[in-house]
Amino acid sequence: MAILVIAEHDNRNLKTATLNAVAAAQVLGDSIDILVAGFGCETVATETSRVPGIKRVRLADNKVYANQLAENVAPLIAEIAPEYSHVLMSSTTTGKNIIPRAAALIDVQSISDVITVEAEDIFRRPIYAGNIIATVKSNDVIKLMTIRTTAFNIAASEGGSAAVETLNSIHDFEKSEFIRNDLAISERPELTSAKIVISGGRGMGSSENFGLLEKIADKLGAAVGASRAAVDAGFVPNDMQVGQTGKIVAPELYIAVGISGAIQHLAGMKDSKVIVAINKDPDAPIFQVADYGLVADLFDVMPEIDGKLSEYTS
Amino acid sequence: MKVLVAIKRAVDYNVKVRPNSDGSGVDLNNLKMSINPFCEIAVEEAVRLKEKGAVTEIIVVSLGPQKAQEQVRAALAMGADRGILIKIEETIEIEPLAIAKCLKIVCDEEKPDLVLMGKQSIDGDNNQTGQMLAALARYPQGTFASEVVIDNGSVFVTREIDGGLQTIKLALPAIVTTDLRLNVPRYASLPNIMKAKQKPIREITAEELGVDITSRVSIVSVSAPVGRPEGVKVGSVDELLDKLKNEAKVI
Numbered sequence: 001m002a003i004l005v006i007a008e009h010d011n012r013n014l015k016t017a018t019l020n021a022v023a024a025a026q027v028l029g030d031s032i033d034i035l036v037a038g039f040g041c042e043t044v045a046t047e048t049s050r051v052p053g054i055k056r057v058r059l060a061d062n063k064v065y066a067n068q069l070a071e072n073v074a075p076l077i078a079e080i081a082p083e084y085s086h087v088l089m090s091s092t093t094t095g096k097n098i099i100p101r102a103a104a105l106i107d108v109q110s111i112s113d114v115i116t117v118e119a120e121d122i123f124r125r126p127i128y129a130g131n132i133i134a135t136v137k138s139n140d141v142i143k144l145m146t147i148r149t150t151a152f153n154i155a156a157s158e159g160g161s162a163a164v165e166t167l168n169s170i171h172d173f174e175k176s177e178f179i180r181n182d183l184a185i186s187e188r189p190e191l192t193s194a195k196i197v198i199s200g201g202r203g204m205g206s207s208e209n210f211g212l213l214e215k216i217a218d219k220l221g222a223a224v225g226a227s228r229a230a231v232d233a234g235f236v237p238n239d240m241q242v243g244q245t246g247k248i249v250a251p252e253l254y255i256a257v258g259i260s261g262a263i264q265h266l267a268g269m270k271d272s273k274v275i276v277a278i279n280k281d282p283d284a285p286i287f288q289v290a291d292y293g294l295v296a297d298l299f300d301v302m303p304e305i306d307g308k309l310s311e312y313t314s
Numbered sequence: 315m316k317v318l319v320a321i322k323r324a325v326d327y328n329v330k331v332r333p334n335s336d337g338s339g340v341d342l343n344n345l346k347m348s349i350n351p352f353c354e355i356a357v358e359e360a361v362r363l364k365e366k367g368a369v370t371e372i373i374v375v376s377l378g379p380q381k382a383q384e385q386v387r388a389a390l391a392m393g394a395d396r397g398i399l400i401k402i403e404e405t406i407e408i409e410p411l412a413i414a415k416c417l418k419i420v421c422d423e424e425k426p427d428l429v430l431m432g433k434q435s436i437d438g439d440n441n442q443t444g445q446m447l448a449a450l451a452r453y454p455q456g457t458f459a460s461e462v463v464i465d466n467g468s469v470f471v472t473r474e475i476d477g478g479l480q481t482i483k484l485a486l487p488a489i490v491t492t493d494l495r496l497n498v499p500r501y502a503s504l505p506n507i508m509k510a511k512q513k514p515i516r517e518i519t520a521e522e523l524g525v526d527i528t529s530r531v532s533i534v535s536v537s538a539p540v541g542r543p544e545g546v547k548v549g550s551v552d553e554l555l556d557k558l559k560n561e562a563k564v565i
Contacts, residue, residue, distance in 0.1 A: 069482070070445065071454055093475040097457050100410065100442035104449035109411045109530035112440045122534060127439050128331050132340055135534040175485040176454035179470070183478040192476070196564070220565060228494075238460070238495055239478050244439075245494050247476070253564040263330070270542065274562045276554065291545040291562065294554050304551045312555040313565050 001029045001120065002055075006077060006089040006098070007048055011041040011066065014048055016193050017090035019157055020149035022051060025088050027117040031055055035080070035167075037073050039066035045164045052160035060167040068094055071173035074101035079169055081106055081142050085120070091146035092192075103144040110144040111136060115151035129244040130267040149192060150250035150271055184239045188214075191242065194223035196253045197272070199242050201265075202229035203258020203279065203298060210236060212302040213257060219309050225249065227256075227265045243268035258298045261286025278302075315464070315486075316371045317360045318426035320417055320447075321353035321389055323382040324437045333536045340437075340536055349385045352432025354392075355492040358499040359462060360430050361393035368464045369428075371395050375420050377413050379404035383515060391502035391510035399517045402527065410438075412520075412527040414446035419523045421451045426487060428469060433458050433491040444491035454484035458493040 003025045008015040018034070025032045030053060036045045037060040045059040058080070064072045081087050081102065089095035091113050103110035116124040121138050123145065191197060198213050198220070210224065217224045225242040226235065242249055244267035254272035259265060261277070261284055269275070270289050277290035280297045287293040294301060325331055326346040334341040349357070363369040374394040376382045379402065386397040400416050402408055421429065429451075434441035448455035456462075456471030460479065463470040464486075473480045474493045484490075502510070520527050548554045558565045 070448075070457075074449060093458060093473075096441050097445065097455070100440075100445035101449040101455065103442070104411060104414060104446035107411070109409050110442060111531060112442060126539070127536075128325070128340065128437060129439065130539060131331055132333060132536050133539050134536045137532050137534050138530065139532065140530050173454065175488070177483040179481040179483055181475070181478065181480050190477075237478075238474060239476070244436075253558070253562070270539075274558070274564050275542075275545070276558070287545070287547070289542050289545075291542075292554055292557055293545055293547045294551070295547060301551050305555065308551060308555060309565075312559045 001085040002031045002033065002083060003028050003086045003088065004080065004084040005032060005034045006087065006095070007034050007036045007044065008090055008092060008094050009036065009038060009041060009044040011038045012043060014044050016154055017092050017149045019051070019155040020152045021088045021090045021147045022155035023152040024114065024117060024147045025086070026053065026155060028086055028120060033058055035060065035077065037065040037068065037076055039063045049162040049164050050158050050160050051162070052156050054160055054162040057162050057164045058167050059164055060169065062170050064170055064172040067178035068098070069173070069176050069178060070098045070101045071176040072171045073098050074105060075171040076169055077102040078105035080167070081144070084142065087142065087144045089146055090149050092149070095146045099144055099146050106142065108140045108142055108144050109138070110146070111138060112146050113148045114145050115148045129264060130270070131263070148248065150248055184237060188217060189221065189223045191223045191225050191240070191247050191249055195251055196220045196222035197225050197242070197249050197251045198222050198255040198257065199225035199227060199259060200230055200235070200257050201227040201259030202233055204230055204235055207235045212306070215306050216302065216309065219306070219313070227259045227262070229262070256286050256290070257302065259286050260284045261289065315369050315427045316373070316424065317363065317369050318421065318424055318429045319356050319360045319372060319374045319389065319394060320429065320431040320443070321357060321374055321376045321385055322350040322432070322435045323347050323376060323378045323385045324350040324435050327351055327436055333538060337535045337537055339533060347381070349388055350432050350435040352434060352492055352494070354499040355494065355496050356430040356432050357389045357392050357394060358497045359492060362497065363464065364393065373398065373424060373426070375400065375417065377402060377408055377416055377520070386515055387510050388502065390513045391507040392500060393506070396513055397515035399515055400523065401517060401519045406527065407529070408527050409529055409531060410440050410442035410446055411530065412525060413443050414450055415525045416520055416523050417447045418450040419525065421447070428486060429453070429489045431489070431491055433493055444489050448489040454488045456482055456484055456488060456490045459490050460493050460495045462490055462496065
């Protein structure tokens with residue numbers, strides 16, 4: 001049984017989400033290849049070759065793969081997929097964009113958002129916004145799937161020395177053109193990989209008030225997130241959204257501030273190890289998932305936390 | 315320019331679903347059904363493009379039981395011109411790949427310039443059908459769209475990606491799947507609901523299309539997620555910080 005993991009990267013660095021997919025692959029077997037498709041991305045291939053336990057890195061380095069457009073990467077995956085029993089990619093927006101297209105090209109029903117591997121053909125995945133967990137069995141010969149990153153550990157990234165082999169296939173669909181990325185620039189850790197996340201909801205009241213969270217986030221090395229209500233109210237941009245329709249996070253510590261706890265928000269954070277809820281409404285549903293609840297006005301307690309934090313973190 | 319909008323009948327987003335008693339599936343008896351919210355956004359976008367003059371005809375297509383006609387009618391009431399209902403038995407849970415194969419045949423017949431659909435349905439949460447249809451129809455794809463601009467034989471799609479936004483340009487015909495921020499769907503007015511009753515809906519079956527809709531992925535069982543143990547309320551900031559440091563050991 002050979003397994004292929006598709007690397008996610010920006011042509012310079014391997015994205016950590018790839019290592020979650022590697023961890024899922026390791027549950028399935030130990031003959032694992034990683035495909036690095038990009039442009040000018042030899043450093044990514046080198047970095048990938050150091051992931052322990054990888055048999056080989058397959059490098060497709062061509063300008064058609066520069067922005068990992070699904071139209072070009074999917075046929076590359078479809079071309080080499082028959083060499084494997086399983087093809088895995090993390091369930092990021094890139095993975096969700098590419099894997100179903102590759103699956104349809106080889107007539108496979110792919111499986112989205114796998115959270116556990118029960119057997120080589122049996123997997124568990126959340127449906128209905130995580131309100132139901134389905135155990136599913138794939139009857140396809142090749143299994144293509146995306147991996148919910150928060151459900152798997154981050155595989156080790158150093159110590160291996162896999163061979164790097166070049167793949168020369170060029171798939172250029174031509175009808176699709178990358179124009180630009182407008183990426184949010186932040187000094188803080190990425191939401192999906194941060195150990196601590198502090199999120200604000202509609203209760204924050206304004207964009208400026210998110211400054212209260214940012215000050216605390218910087219002291220904790222935390223990422224700042226938001227509920228959909230806060231995004232819809234225009235307080236913060238959508239890339240900060242935690243929830244079923246935003247990012248799925250599972251940090252060591254999740255602090256929900258002024259968030260009522262709508263189902264769709266809970267779906268994005270309820271697998272966090274420790275959850276703190278701060279809300280002035282004692283009946284807010286967020287308290288049902290919180291390990292520690294503080295019923296209080298956030299505008300009183302956030303400055304107090306900010307002031308006292310150093311006494312507890314030193 | 316002709317737009318095809320694919321929509322799905324799904325459990326209303328306000329309804330909390332539960333596994334049935336033997337854990338073999340989800341209990342859907344007597345639950346309120348609606349147009350999947352992402353699909354509703356796709357219908358709205360098509361109607362807005364028509365109102366701007368970029369689109370001349372909107373065809374709405376759905377796969378589902380006979381009752382899915384309600385959702386097709388609702389889309390017609392929002393402003394679509396005609397409907398296609400591809401009927402399947404109510405007990406069958408059709409998978410994205412099979413849906414994409416049926417829609418591919420509709421694309422071959424209707425030759426739309428643009429296909430709009432939701433990025434995922436809130437029941438299966440697969441987020442696959444648009445990408446699969448794009449592969450089968452050999453269309454370029456713009457997934458998770460927060461902005462759609464038609465321009466001279468192309469469509470510019472702004473996509474919601476993990477780190478922010480991405481803009482791509484696709485040659486028409488193309489497939490665009492919609493994300494939440496693209497628009498806020500309208501409520502159909504009473505006159506438009508009445509008018510929609512006169513709009514044509516063509517009914518066919520998946521068998522008539524010659525598509526094999528047999529499941530590739532079978533459901534072994536379903537269960538409710540494991541709940542979290544009950545937490546505690548703390549009385550002060552000091553108590554909270556003390557517990558986070560000394561009990562949970564996370565700061």
